[in-house]
Amino acid sequence: MSENPEPLAAPLIAAARADVERLATTGRWTAADAAELDRAFERSATGALRAPRLAERSLLLRRIARRFVPASARPYLRRMLAFAERPLRVVRAGTNR
Amino acid sequence: MIPSIIEHDAVSNHTFVAQRLLREMGFVSEIYAAIIGPGCAGRVHPLSELPFLADGRQWILYQCSIGGPTADVVVRHPGRKLLDYHNITPAPLVERWLPPLGEESRLGRQQLQLLAPVVSYALARSAYNAAELAENGFARTTVVPFLADGGNLEQSADPSWLERLGKAQARGGADWLFVGQIAPHKAQHDVIKAFACYRRVYDADARLHLVGREMGSAYIDALRRFAAALGLKDAISLPGSVSVGALVAYYETADVFVCLSDHEGFCAPIVEAMSWGIPVVAYAVAAVPETVGEAGVLLPDKSPALVASVVHRLLADPSTRSSLVAAGRLHAARYTPGVASAVFCRAIEAALAVP
Numbered sequence: 376m377s378e379n380p381e382p383l384a385a386p387l388i389a390a391a392r393a394d395v396e397r398l399a400t401t402g403r404w405t406a407a408d409a410a411e412l413d414r415a416f417e418r419s420a421t422g423a424l425r426a427p428r429l430a431e432r433s434l435l436l437r438r439i440a441r442r443f444v445p446a447s448a449r450p451y452l453r454r455m456l457a458f459a460e461r462p463l464r465v466v467r468a469g470t471n472r
Numbered sequence: 473m474i475p476s477i478i479e480h481d482a483v484s485n486h487t488f489v490a491q492r493l494l495r496e497m498g499f500v501s502e503i504y505a506a507i508i509g510p511g512c513a514g515r516v517h518p519l520s521e522l523p524f525l526a527d528g529r530q531w532i533l534y535q536c537s538i539g540g541p542t543a544d545v546v547v548r549h550p551g552r553k554l555l556d557y558h559n560i561t562p563a564p565l566v567e568r569w570l571p572p573l574g575e576e577s578r579l580g581r582q583q584l585q586l587l588a589p590v591v592s593y594a595l596a597r598s599a600y601n602a603a604e605l606a607e608n609g610f611a612r613t614t615v616v617p618f619l620a621d622g623g624n625l626e627q628s629a630d631p632s633w634l635e636r637l638g639k640a641q642a643r644g645g646a647d648w649l650f651v652g653q654i655a656p657h658k659a660q661h662d663v664i665k666a667f668a669c670y671r672r673v674y675d676a677d678a679r680l681h682l683v684g685r686e687m688g689s690a691y692i693d694a695l696r697r698f699a700a701a702l703g704l705k706d707a708i709s710l711p712g713s714v715s716v717g718a719l720v721a722y723y724e725t726a727d728v729f730v731c732l733s734d735h736e737g738f739c740a741p742i743v744e745a746m747s748w749g750i751p752v753v754a755y756a757v758a759a760v761p762e763t764v765g766e767a768g769v770l771l772p773d774k775s776p777a778l779v780a781s782v783v784h785r786l787l788a789d790p791s792t793r794s795s796l797v798a799a800g801r802l803h804a805a806r807y808t809p810g811v812a813s814a815v816f817c818r819a820i821e822a823a824l825a826v827p
Contacts, residue, residue: 383795384769391781404673404777412665412776416698420661423694424569 559737645677
């Protein structure tokens, strides 16, 4: 990555760098704000990467249950599955961070 | 030959245009793909139908952007081989989100070394890509720009999209745009970070449009969660892959094109944005400096505050903005379908002349 040698953009970048310093000095946008953005994305990423795994686990439970649970017991099965899938919904709602 | 072909995809579009040009040059040209996406059936043959003729009259033009079994077929084929290199995304940029894609990327880079001794001539999308080919042992390489379908963006904007985007625009606030696959190496999360800073510091009414088909579900899910966590759910749109008419509407209404990708082998949307008169702000990495040239703002880093301040100054200063727009239009003219097609045809003639 090299500095942009382009004559039009170079003064723009220099002026923007000065803006960044002013924002930090006045507290309008600091390194802590940038770090908080990084952390917020990391939390979103962790949640998004965990959700498919939970969905896969839930699907597996359904497949096993369909095979071994008689039709008469299906209403109980549905309630059991709803309970088993509860963590997935909690993760989607973002309340367990 | 191409590993997979799909609608609204830059490499696939390039392949269709290359086929048309080869036919116009008098060749019989057919496309073979291992995976044929919806909308391409009838125009592409399955790879299993590829004839293996050792009569010296059959040439392979392999569109290389990922690893997979197609490259092995190319190596084994008795015909003369040309490589059209779009670059391969480095595995570390994608494997956290899509582990199989990381594997395919690693395989693709290994396969480059198998292809080098059997390929007589290689076409590269950029000088950056050409340098990678040279490092991998390709003896003859030339740069051929991305082949765009000339008719594509000459269509009118879809009126319903134009109305929808225009209504939002009328409420005030700048429209940021990035066009490209929703994929971790395109770093849309960094665009969101910069946009969040811009909204807080400079323009509370601004909107961000991230247009493109998603690569897997986890990354786009993370972007949606991120936008919601920042309270920007209504300010950030992720419309997915859109029609050409809708894409034209986005280009017509955007105030700035922001590209913070961590890897690009060329980045055609940068050129499209320039041709639409949108100023471009881009992170200077991989082939991006070459694609942007001197017609946009190349950022040495992509800290949110720097990106936001650059965009703010650019939009607030009509003189700099109009200079960049004019420079962008001039630069984009180097990649018009006519120019790129002529370079492609000359490269094919040069390849044929290689003993």
